[in-house]
Amino acid sequence: VCFVELKKASKRVSCAKRFKIQKKVREHNRKLRKVAKKKGISRKPKKDIGVPNSAPFKEEVLREAEQRKQELETLKEQNKIVKQQERAAKRKKEKEAESAGDGPATKKAKKVIEESDVIVEVLDARDPLGCRCPQLEETVLKHEGKKKLLFILNKIDLVPKDNVEKWLQYLEAECPTFLFKASMQIQDRTVQQRKQRGITAVLDHSRAASCFGRDCLLQTLTDLANKKDAETMLKVGVVGFPNVGKSSIINSLKEVRVCHVGVQRGMTRCKQEVHITKRLKMIDSPGIVAASSNPGDVMALRSLQVEEKEESPLEAVRTLLKQCNQQHIMLQYNVPDYRNSLEFLTTFAKKRGFLQKGGVPNTELAAMTFLSDWTGPKLSYHSRAPEHQGLPSYLTDAIVTELRSGLDMDVVRKGNENVKKGVRFPNLASSISFNARGPTAGVLNVSELPKETITITAPTEADEKMDGTVNTEEVLPMRGYESFSNDALHFCHQRQ
Template sequence: MKRPKLRKASKRLSCAKRYKIQKKVREHNKKLRKEAKKKGVSKRVKKDPGVPSSAPFKEEVLREAEQRRLQIEEEKEKKRQAKKEERAQKRKKEVASKETEPEAKKARQVIDASDVVIEVLDARDPLGYRCPQLEEAVLQRDGNKKLLLVLNKIDLVPKENVEKWIRCLQREFPVVAFKASVQIQDKTVQAKKRRIVASNEVLDRSRGAACFGNTGLTELLMSFAAKRQNEASLRVGVVGFPNVGKSSLINSMKGILACNAGVKRGITKCMQEVHISKTVKLIDSPGVVASPSNPPASLVLRSLQVEEGQESVLEAVRTLLKQCDKAQIMLQYNVPDFRNSLEFLTMFAKKRGFLQKGGVPNTEQAAVTFLADWTGAKLSYHCKIPEKHSLPAYLSDITVAEMQKGWDLNNLTTGNEETLKGTVD
């Protein structure tokens, strides 16, 4: 009932109405209890009487009961963990399939759109960074596509080792020695610093800023483009595993920051065209994804497909330390002599301040940082050349001769010699 001088009717109940509702609820509950009593159903839980004090072997019985209870809880926990791991693996497979399918598709698109395919290899382990499936796909494409191998990061490998790898790989494809610059800057930043350089007449020739091999590679591509009868620009696709320096190579040849580059995997998300000259056009592509069937350490070394905290990170560091020079590691990180990888990571974590609660060294964070340094070309490491060389199953002598046609091999050899001389000097 709406009372006068009030905009809205009151929602309060009268006492008589409220008491009437409470009475009906009590009657309804009483009726339910009577029906349950007739059916023999009782909600009361019988209390466990326990073991009487007068019972013999009471302590043993209680101990056995407690063990059974703990065993049941452990079985339940194992089942929960198994289901949790199963769901995590399922999500991981779904994410991996979503990531690998587009990247593999983009790699195929780059191959289809290119006249020449450059496979960038890390000079520290050229065979480990080759992708046979990719090379076979290039050879099987129509249009007489050419494949060119580029050995990047040659400043981290002894000159003799690079020369041997060039002679070994040239038996299959033309090889270019290269050292990309990792300090290419944006046009605006470069323009601001140009006045400072001109006034002080100081040129940055540091290890990171210097670039070797870009002139020889550009001239090689331009001479190949000039021999073609096609008037269109030569489209050159740059492919390879993540962190081998594909984007850095393009930036070094262009002379400006044309493509984003960094240590983190997956910075390049899509195809990007960069004009080097009127006749040559480079195509940047996402990194080739390694097969999940490879060992965990191999995945870390090749493509950094690893999450922090996983055991594969520690395995990869253990593998790297076996290959690297211990003296160089000690000088690089200013740590004393160590017996194994765990001891090194412990000292490295203390040195960098990677500590957990209670001052415990965080070896996993130290391992991730060490892998980032290795990928970012801070550590020297090189593999030996195989003693016996044999052509892969997808290559033949006719195919090798076809891949060598059209290139100015004499200028290529001269350019590699000048590049190696420059990196040593």
């Protein structure tokens, strides 16, 4: 067998081609120089020669330059502390204004109630009773029939079907309730983008993209809007605790991502009005503030203390694990038997690859991930619906009848049945059993919250990167000793 070795192609080019390339390069560089000359741009930046060795008093110049550098660093640190104090004073002033009743946060929940004709309280189907705020419901019902209260049982695709039916039966005895499953893949920012996507793209009928309960809820609200005067719109206020899906419901009704949503709690910071139809307007509001008197597991799910660094995520996970079935947790997260929350988080961190330097498990990151699962749209857990033993103190049979008036309850029940037929519910064996504590006490007035203690801490490196504002005219560019040439020459002329 004869093997022939193939030669590689030569990279040599003809002289005519090489000379042509060189000519084109010269012409291009000439054009660049001509344009730069017209704009007054120098060809090369002047090089800083630094302090020459022959310069007199060189050591003294360098010593003064180093001293100046230290003074600038001290000035920068002082400016950081001053700005931090100013921010703290500004926060304190805003808190005092809110406590006096002048700030917008004081009335954020009550103002939405006053402006709305219909109040929709959004409940997480995994813990509906824990999402109810008695203070909010009592405030709405004090208007004596002028405002309607509706319940939306959201995230029903994360709860077993039997559990959803029991909760629906329990809630319907007090207030009209709608089953809902919001769409999680709405990316269009405008109606035009939505129409264009419907023409060019393939429709996504996956579990996350589908929305259930929209038609029934929208039809009911439209019927209520048609009963009002022709010149007025029906205002619907969407309220509830953080991360129950208020903004996702509005996006699903509008079919456009008009409200910012995310896994992190407290994404909605201000009130936002969204026009659904010509006669219907919905008001998105920030989450209700949970009172500090609630139990620890309730605060871990319904408050923003962990996100605002007011509570340790490790402590929040410890209180949550106490209310869960340990075997269900082991099966859901595929971890072995654990004795306490720290051991669980250590195993969970190793399994997810949350490791720090040296292979140490990052239990804090594991705790934040665990809490995100519990407040996010993925983890399936359920709480048992209690036996109905009567109405709350602020509800009577007459009020219940008044809340149902004006609504076609047959349409509502038929819509809920259609939702139950369309949603794919998880199995009871794959869901975590959770012990609910009951309704969550909420604070509708910020003045009822305890005073905030503001502390001033030394600036960190991250703060200096974000807020370092020293006068640039006073800061010398530090490139070795070359940056001190101007000071050196000036010092030399003075000495001479």
